[in-house]
Every structure is written in C-alpha cells, then in structure tokens.
Amino acid sequence: MRLRRRRRLLRCLRKGRELSKVHDNTSAIKPGDVLLVSTIRNEKIRLPYFLKYYREMGIDHFLLVDNDSSDGTLEYLAGQSDISVWHTRHNYRRATHGVDWMNYLKRSYAHGHWTLVVDPDEFFIYPFCDTRPIQALTDWLEGSSIRSFGAMLVDVYPKGKLGDVPYQPGQDPLEIAQWFDSGNYSITKNPTYGNLWIQGGPRSRVFFADRPKKAPALNKIPLVKWHRKYAYVSSTHTLLPRGLNQVYEEWGGEKASGALLHTKFLDTFSAKAKEEVQRNQHYANSAEYHAYEKARQDLPDMWCKWSERYINWRQLEILGLMSKGNWA
Amino acid sequence: MSSVGIVMLVHSALDRAEQVVRHWRAAGCPVVIHVDRKVPRPIFDAFRTACANDPQILFSKRHTCEWGTWGIVAASQSASEMMLETFADVRHVYLASGACLPLRPVQELIDYLADRPHTDFIESATTADVPWTVGGLDSERFTLRFPFSWRKNRFLFDKFVAFQRALGLRRDIPEGLTPHMGSQWWCLTRQTLSAILQDPNRARYDRYFRQVWIPDESYYQTLARQYSSRIESRSLTLSKFDFRGKPHIFYDDHLQLLRRSDCFVARKIWPRANRLYQAFLTEQSEAMKRAEPNPGKIDRIFAKAVERRTRGRDGLYMQSRFPRHGNENGLTSNPYSVFQGFTELFEGFEPWLKKATGMRVHGHLFAPDRVQFAGGDTMINGALCDNAVMRDYNPTAFLTNLIWNTRGERQCFQFGPGDTQSINWLVARDTNAQISVITGAWAVPLFRSNRNFADLRAEAARLQKIESEHLNILRSPLTKARVRIWTMAEFVESPMEPVQMIIDEIATAPTHRLTEAPKMVDLTGFGQFLQNLKNQGMHPYLMGDFPVEPDLVSQPRPLRKPYLVR
Numbered sequence: 001m002r003l004r005r006r007r008r009l010l011r012c013l014r015k016g017r018e019l020s021k022v023h024d025n026t027s028a029i030k031p032g033d034v035l036l037v038s039t040i041r042n043e044k045i046r047l048p049y050f051l052k053y054y055r056e057m058g059i060d061h062f063l064l065v066d067n068d069s070s071d072g073t074l075e076y077l078a079g080q081s082d083i084s085v086w087h088t089r090h091n092y093r094r095a096t097h098g099v100d101w102m103n104y105l106k107r108s109y110a111h112g113h114w115t116l117v118v119d120p121d122e123f124f125i126y127p128f129c130d131t132r133p134i135q136a137l138t139d140w141l142e143g144s145s146i147r148s149f150g151a152m153l154v155d156v157y158p159k160g161k162l163g164d165v166p167y168q169p170g171q172d173p174l175e176i177a178q179w180f181d182s183g184n185y186s187i188t189k190n191p192t193y194g195n196l197w198i199q200g201g202p203r204s205r206v207f208f209a210d211r212p213k214k215a216p217a218l219n220k221i222p223l224v225k226w227h228r229k230y231a232y233v234s235s236t237h238t239l240l241p242r243g244l245n246q247v248y249e250e251w252g253g254e255k256a257s258g259a260l261l262h263t264k265f266l267d268t269f270s271a272k273a274k275e276e277v278q279r280n281q282h283y284a285n286s287a288e289y290h291a292y293e294k295a296r297q298d299l300p301d302m303w304c305k306w307s308e309r310y311i312n313w314r315q316l317e318i319l320g321l322m323s324k325g326n327w328a
Numbered sequence: 329m330s331s332v333g334i335v336m337l338v339h340s341a342l343d344r345a346e347q348v349v350r351h352w353r354a355a356g357c358p359v360v361i362h363v364d365r366k367v368p369r370p371i372f373d374a375f376r377t378a379c380a381n382d383p384q385i386l387f388s389k390r391h392t393c394e395w396g397t398w399g400i401v402a403a404s405q406s407a408s409e410m411m412l413e414t415f416a417d418v419r420h421v422y423l424a425s426g427a428c429l430p431l432r433p434v435q436e437l438i439d440y441l442a443d444r445p446h447t448d449f450i451e452s453a454t455t456a457d458v459p460w461t462v463g464g465l466d467s468e469r470f471t472l473r474f475p476f477s478w479r480k481n482r483f484l485f486d487k488f489v490a491f492q493r494a495l496g497l498r499r500d501i502p503e504g505l506t507p508h509m510g511s512q513w514w515c516l517t518r519q520t521l522s523a524i525l526q527d528p529n530r531a532r533y534d535r536y537f538r539q540v541w542i543p544d545e546s547y548y549q550t551l552a553r554q555y556s557s558r559i560e561s562r563s564l565t566l567s568k569f570d571f572r573g574k575p576h577i578f579y580d581d582h583l584q585l586l587r588r589s590d591c592f593v594a595r596k597i598w599p600r601a602n603r604l605y606q607a608f609l610t611e612q613s614e615a616m617k618r619a620e621p622n623p624g625k626i627d628r629i630f631a632k633a634v635e636r637r638t639r640g641r642d643g644l645y646m647q648s649r650f651p652r653h654g655n656e657n658g659l660t661s662n663p664y665s666v667f668q669g670f671t672e673l674f675e676g677f678e679p680w681l682k683k684a685t686g687m688r689v690h691g692h693l694f695a696p697d698r699v700q701f702a703g704g705d706t707m708i709n710g711a712l713c714d715n716a717v718m719r720d721y722n723p724t725a726f727l728t729n730l731i732w733n734t735r736g737e738r739q740c741f742q743f744g745p746g747d748t749q750s751i752n753w754l755v756a757r758d759t760n761a762q763i764s765v766i767t768g769a770w771a772v773p774l775f776r777s778n779r780n781f782a783d784l785r786a787e788a789a790r791l792q793k794i795e796s797e798h799l800n801i802l803r804s805p806l807t808k809a810r811v812r813i814w815t816m817a818e819f820v821e822s823p824m825e826p827v828q829m830i831i832d833e834i835a836t837a838p839t840h841r842l843t844e845a846p847k848m849v850d851l852t853g854f855g856q857f858l859q860n861l862k863n864q865g866m867h868p869y870l871m872g873d874f875p876v877e878p879d880l881v882s883q884p885r886p887l888r889k890p891y892l893v894r
Binding site: 128131132133135136139140143144150151152181182183184185186187188189196198202204205209210211212213219247248249250251252253254255256257304305306307320321322323324325326327328 | 570571572574576577579580581598600629630632633634636637638639640641644645646647648649650651652655656657707708709710711712713715717718721722725726729732733
C-alpha cells in the first residue's frame with residue numbers, strides 16, 4: 001500500500017507538469033482556510049451558481065483545473081481573487097480522470113488545510129449546513145481528531161424528460177432536478193482499501209438495471225484535512241493511506257456523514273454525454289456515458305412514483321442516507 | 329465591587345475571551361485571566377494591552393496547560409490566589425474558560441450566589457459511583473502514575489499503564505483524602521477556596537495530584553470535600569461531553585435551546601458563533617424569571633447524539649454505518665413475517681392474509697424471474713425495483729432496504745425453495761423475523777402441474793434438497809428469529825390452529841377471531857403422487873407421512889368448521 005501511495009504521488013508530480021498556471025492567487029491562502037479543488041471542462045454555465053453556493057458555505061479559496069474548455073471558462077474565472085486556475089490540454093483519462101492533477105495541486109497548496117474535492121455538478125451538504133458554515137464542521141472534525149469526512153453521491157433528477165426545462169446560468173440546479181431515490185442503495189466493503197462500495201440509485205435503476213455490477217460507485221470522501229503525503233486513488237472514492245477511508249462505523253454506531261447532491265441530469269446532460277462518448281476519456285471506457293447515450297435515444301424519464309423530492313439535509317438524515325453522528 | 333470574582337482560563341480565540349471579560353466587568357465582577365503559556369508572546373501582549381485600561385482585569389502567572397495534566401490546576405491555583413489576595417470583597421470565585429458564555433444577566437448570577445453565601449457549587453462524586461469516565465481509567469487515575477502525555481504519546485501512555493498494572497504498582501492516596509471527581513468548572517466560596525490553597529498539607533497534596541490523571545477533574549473536587557460546609561454537587565456551567573469525553577460545542581442554531589435552559593453559563597461556544605455572542609452579550613433588559621437552571625432539553629439532545637454515535641439506528645446500513653457481522657444491534661429495522669408453503673397450500677392465501685391482518689402482503693419477493701411485490705407493483709417505497717437481477721446483485725441489501733423503507737408498516741412475504749436463498753442466514757439471525765414453514769408444501773404446485781414426471785422428479789429432488797438445507801439453518805442454535813415449522817401432513821391435520829397463532833402474534837390491534845378460513849387446495853391424489861415419487865426412487869420426506877389412500881386425504885375438509893377461539 002505504501003508503494004501504491006508512493007506511485008500515486010510520483011505520478012501526480014509527473015502529471016502536475018501538464019498543468020500551466022493561468023490565474024494564480026494562491027498567495028491569498030491563509031493558514032486555516034478551507035479550500036475547494038475541482039476539474040472543469042466546458043461547464044461555464046454551471047459556474048456562477050457553483051461558486052456562489054460554495055462561497056456561501058464558507059470556502060475560502062478555489063483551486064480549479066480547466067481541462068481545455070472551449071466555452072470561455074478561463075475568461076470567466078479571471079479576476080476573481082479567491083480563485084486560482086490551471087489549464088491543461090492533456091488527456092483527462094491518462095491523468096486518472098483528473099485525479100493526478102488534483103493530487104498535485106493539493107500536494108502543493110493544500111497541506112494542512114481542510115480540502116473539499118467536488119465536481120462542478122456536485123453540491124456538498126452536511127449536517128446543519130443550513131445554519132453552520134463549513135468551518136463549524138471542520139473545527140468540529142478537527143476537535144474530534146477526525147481527518148476525513150464521507151459524503152455519498154445522491155443523484156437528483158427532474159420530473160419529466162431530461163431537457164424539458166432548460167437550465168439558466170446562475171440558477172439553482174435543484175430547482176429543476178429535485179427528485180432522488182431514497183432507499184435502493186447496496187453496500188459492500190472493499191477489502192483492498194477498506195472503503196465502502198455503494199451502488200444503486202436512479203442511475204443503476206434506469207441505465208444499469210440489467211448489469212447492476214457496472215453501475216457507478218456512489219461512495220465519496222470529498223472532505224479531508226490534507227497532508228502532502230495523502231493521495232486520492234480513484235476519483236474521490238478511495239484514499240491512501242487507507243485509514244482515511246474509515247469514514248464509517250463498524251461496531252454498530254453511526255459516524256457523521258454528508259451527501260453530494262449530483263445534479264448531472266439537467267438539459268445540458270445529453271450534449272455532455274455525446275461529447276464524452278466521443279472523447280472516451282471517462283471511467284471504464286466511458287461505459288457510463290455509452291449507457292446514457294443508448295438510453296438517450298428515447299430521453300428517459302427517471303422520475304417514478306416513489307421518488308422523493310429533496311427538501312433539506314434533515315430529510316436525508318431521517319431517510320438514513322446521511323447522519324449527524326454525535327454532532328449536535 | 330461585586331462579590332463574585334471570575335477566574336478565566338484562556339488558550340485560544342482571545343478576541344472572544346476579551347468580549348466575555350468585558351461582559352463580566354460590565355456587571356462589576358473582577359476578572360483574573362490565565363493565558364496558556366503556549367499562546368505566543370506577541371498575541372498575549374496584544375491581549376494584555378487591550379485589557380490594560382481596566383484595573384480589575386488582572387493576569388496571573390502563566391503555566392503550560394495540556395489537557396489531562398497538572399498545568400490546568402496550577403493555572404487555576406495561581407489565578408485564584410491572585411483573586412483572593414487582590415479583591416477582598418469577593419465571596420464566590422467562579423472558574424470559567426474563554427469559551428464560556430454567560431447566558432443570563434450576570435446580576436442574576438450575583439444575586440443567586442448572594443442568596444447562598446456559604447454554598448460551594450462543585451460537581452463532586454466518588455469514583456466508584458459514577459460511570460462517567462472514558463477509557464477505563466477510573467479509580468486507577470488515583471493509584472497509577474502518568475508521566476507520558478496521552479495526546480502526544482498515546483503509545484507510551486498505554487504501555488506504561490499496562491506495565492504498572494502488570495507489576496501491581498500502586499501509589500498511596502494521601503491520608504484523609506477520598507478521591508472525588510466531577511466537572512472541572514466550579515464556583516467556590518472564599519472560605520473553601522482559601523482553605524484549599526492555604527492548607528498546611530498543600531505541598532503534599534499537590535505533589536500527589538501532579539501525577540493523577542486529569543487532575544483538574546479531581547483536585548478541587550476531592551479537596552472541597554475536606555473543607556466545605558455546604559456542597560451543592562453540580563456545576564453552574566452547562567457543559568456536555570460526548571462519548572469520548574470531548575465537550576459538545578454550541579452553535580448559532582442552539583440559541584433558543586440555550587435561552588430556555590436558564591443556565592447561568594454555558595460552554596463550549598464555537599468562537600465564530602456570532603449570533604450567540606451577540607444575543608447573550610448585549611444587555612438583556614427583560615426581567616428574566618428567577619428560575620433554577622433547567623438544561624433538560626439540551627441534555628436530551630446531546631444524549632441522543634451520543635446514542636446515535638454509539639448504537640445507531642437499528643437495521644440501517646448506510647455510508648457511515650456498516651456494522652460488522654454480529655455488531656448490527658438489530659439486523660433489520662422492523663418486524664416482518666415470512667411464510668413458506670402457505671400460498672402453495674391455500675388458494676388465495678395472500679389476499680386472505682391481507683384481509684385478516686391488514687399488513688402489506690407480498691408474493692415471493694425472491695422469486696427467480698421477478699420480485700412479486702404486493703398488488704403486482706413494479707416498484708415499492710424507496711424506489712426499490714422488481715428487477716430480479718438488481719435484487720440478486722445484493723439480496724440482503726434488498727431485504728434490509730425493503731424493511732427500512734417501509735418502517736412503520738409490517739411486511740409479510742412468501743418464500744420457498746424455488747427462490748433465491750442467499751438471505752436465509754440474515755433472516756434466521758434476525759430477531760425481527762417471524763418465520764412460518766410448512767415443509768414439503770412446494771410439492772403441491774408440482775402435483776397440480778401438468779409436466780412430465782421425469783421433470784417433476786428432478787425438480788422435486790432439487791427443491792427438497794434446498795429446503796432441507798434451509799431447515800438446517802432455521803434449526804441452528806445461531807437462529808434468533810421466531811421460527812415455527814410444521815410438516816405438511818401435520819399442518820393439513822388441523823390447519824387453523826397454527827394460522828390463528830401466527831395471526832395473533834402479528835396483529836397489533838386486539839385480535840378479532842378469524843371468521844373466514846383460507847381455502848385449502850384440493851389434495852385428492854396427493855398421497856399417490858408422493859408414492860409415485862417414492863417409487864421412482866426419490867423419497868419426499870419433508871411432507872411427513874401422507875397416506876396413499878386418496879379418500880383419507882381429501883377428508884371432510886369442507887365440513888370442518890374454521891377454528892374458533894373459545
């Protein structure tokens with residue numbers, strides 16, 4: 001495992017050379033700041049709300065990798081003092097789906113900081129996120145000697161066909177995609193890395209019903225008090241050293257956990273799926289996107305009678321998708 | 329000058345501490361501050377300068393305070409001495425921290441203490457009687473030595489404790505002392521506090537407590553028992569601890585709770601809880617009722633949080649609760665019933681059961697082709713699908729999800745040897761499961777089917793083998809479920825008694841007598857069918873002994889009255 005971690009770290013150093021600084025405001029990062037790291041590609045339309053959401057949550061600085069966007073993302077991000085941007089034209093897949101780039105950035109800038117790694121379509125929620133900023137969470141985690149915080153992906157989708165309601169820049173995507181599956185997730189433990197492997201939800205139900213094993217993993221550990229020796233192995237599903245993956249309790253109790261509301265399924269989705277199939281740079285030869293592309297022929301309605309409408313984190317906690325643990 | 333003096337221990341968030349100091353001062357209380365020596369000099373100096381304009385804010389000698397060590401006691405000693413020497417009017421000394429926040433107007437605290445001039449408020453209990461301690465060190469706190477830091481050198485700390493235990497090393501507790509423990513936040517009278525600080529034996533006691541584990545929770549608590557004329561064993565500071573002994577933190581959203589608690593002081597407050605500081609540090613003009621502190625609701629909330637962390641919600645499997653085998657505290661969240669062989673033996677058993685009990689009655693949830701949800705639904709609560717592939721990908725998760733999603737409504741489902749068997753151990757180990765089995769009833773559909781006998785024979789052999797393995801599980805000593813097993817022959821003899829028994833157990837409302845019995849399928853010729861199987865060399869033994877003569881089996885079933893209770 002140590003070797004694997006070393007390998008990842010070496011790899012991130014090598015891949016880090018593929019990044020070129022575009023806007024560097026990292027000198028503004030103060031000790032104790034909470035950072036956000038993300039890779040974006042042609043998602044300018046999502047950025048205004050994304051940035052607003054996380055600024056309100058209390059994120060102090062954004063470290064973003066732009067993977068060769070052609071929609072003016074770089075220009076949009078210019079001149080914002082809490083954002084630093086790197087640009088790369090290199091292959092997303094060969095950088096382990098962006099993990100190497102982000103590992104490099106965290107190694108360079110996030111040592112000793114609480115760091116949130118999310119995609120532009122993921123919205124982090126945690127217990128009391130409506131009344132307490134993220135520093136309350138990180139202070140509490142720190143005080144409880146906890147280094148990493150798990151947040152499962154919860155796919156949200158609209159009622160009606162995808163693309164019926166177009167998404168506008170700056171709009172809360174949850175206004176359109178506000179439904180989710182509450183109780184069809186299956187969990188197994190990954191003995192290699194000690195993390196849980198969670199599958200299920202609407203993506204499994206609609207796109208992978210005949211081969212559920214292939215359904216995307218939903219377990220994520222996006223918030224970590226970063227150390228330069230840590231490394232993500234695949235997306236934010238798995239970390240090394242392995243102790244960081246222990247975000248769940250095995251002796252009966254519940255640890256605190258959050259959720260990532262995954263607002264992938266907007267009208268922008270079909271264009272994205274098409275592009276990703278052509279690029280073929282996603283996980284497992286973009287199997288996921290192939291499945292979407294196939295199902296897209298008749299634009300599915302993912303909504304069903306038992307879909308739940310998202311209200312707030314308390315709802316997810318009652319449904320058993322996340323937990324307050326002993327934070328009160 | 330006020331009769332209450334505040335001794336404040338500060339180690340971080342000095343800006344907040346200063347705010348609180350000003351608040352105490354506004355009510356006239358003199359304040360002696362101890363700042364942890366770990367706070368860098370420039371920061372300390374700035375803090376001191378900021379407070380310099382008030383002669384009644386003093387700074388005591390600085391000690392290094394590390395959690396669980398003597399430094400904290402030394403700090404409160406120096407500060408208390410300073411307080412007693414400098415401010416002669418002070419009658420009560422209140423020990424607070426920088427993260428403490430007065431919830432009620434300070435004048436109310438002053439009045440409260442003035443009404444009780446000889447009472448010491450200090451939580452103090454003998455170690456034998458309280459289960460507070462975390463980590464297994466209770467009485468040993470007082471009899472072992474702890475030269476290593478628990479925070480920084482956990483390994484050596486643990487090893488040294490084990491070493492002393494192994495060798496049976498013990499320290500003697502100074503004569504006359506009975507170890508007591510309690511919250512470290514106290515409010516003592518001048519009499520008691522000065523008696524502790526000026527005790528001729530103090531050097532000896534200090535030497536002893538220097539080596540006690542977490543002395544700030546036992547030093548004053550033990551010594552106050554020596555001198556106090558009146559101890560109220562409770563702390564005036566509201567302070568809750570979690571299951572690891574860490575204090576719970578209060579945030580903005582606790583505002584109403586804290587208001588209603590009627591406590592004088594609360595800790596620990598999150599330094600960035602602006603609303604709390606704003607609400608409680610601005611002058612509260614409204615005359616508060618002179619209530620006793622009543623933190624009941626806060627107690628409940630934090631007790632619940634601890635329970636959630638240590639026990640969790642029964643039957644919930646999720647991203648941050650995935651118990652190991654045997655640590656589930658309830659494998660499922662709700663009671664449910666499994667029926668094996670009933671729907672084969674009775675015509676229309678499912679609708680009948682639904683009518684009789686009002687429960688949700690599913691068909692064979694684990695049938696090979698699809699999940700037979702009640703009413704032929706393709707989906708159920710929680711968006712759980714009827715797709716058999718998805719179900720069989722993780723059958724136990726399917727079942728635990730189903731029971732979790734429908735909590736509040738009892739589920740019944742049919743099961744049999746033709747179904748996916750991977751849930752058998754889960755169900756058998758589950759105290760929530762009520763399992764009723766009519767063994768061998770799987771032969772009835774075969775008997776009634778129109779298939780080639782060779783196929784029937786092979787199928788019967790397969791099902792019998794599967795069911796027999798299942799029965800072994802159900803009869804295992806590890807089985808915790810409520811299991812009832814009848815052979816088919818037994819059951820057919822008097823079917824209504826067992827059925828009434830099962831229904832009585834399920835029904836929540838006072839059971840009404842079953843007025844309508846389920847109709848059993850026509851078993852004419854079943855005995856012969858079994859005999860034919862036997863003749864082919866396949867011995868069906870799970871049904872029990874069925875007579876071959878047809879007329880004996882198809883006995884006067886219709887004549888028999890449904891079972892009546894009383």
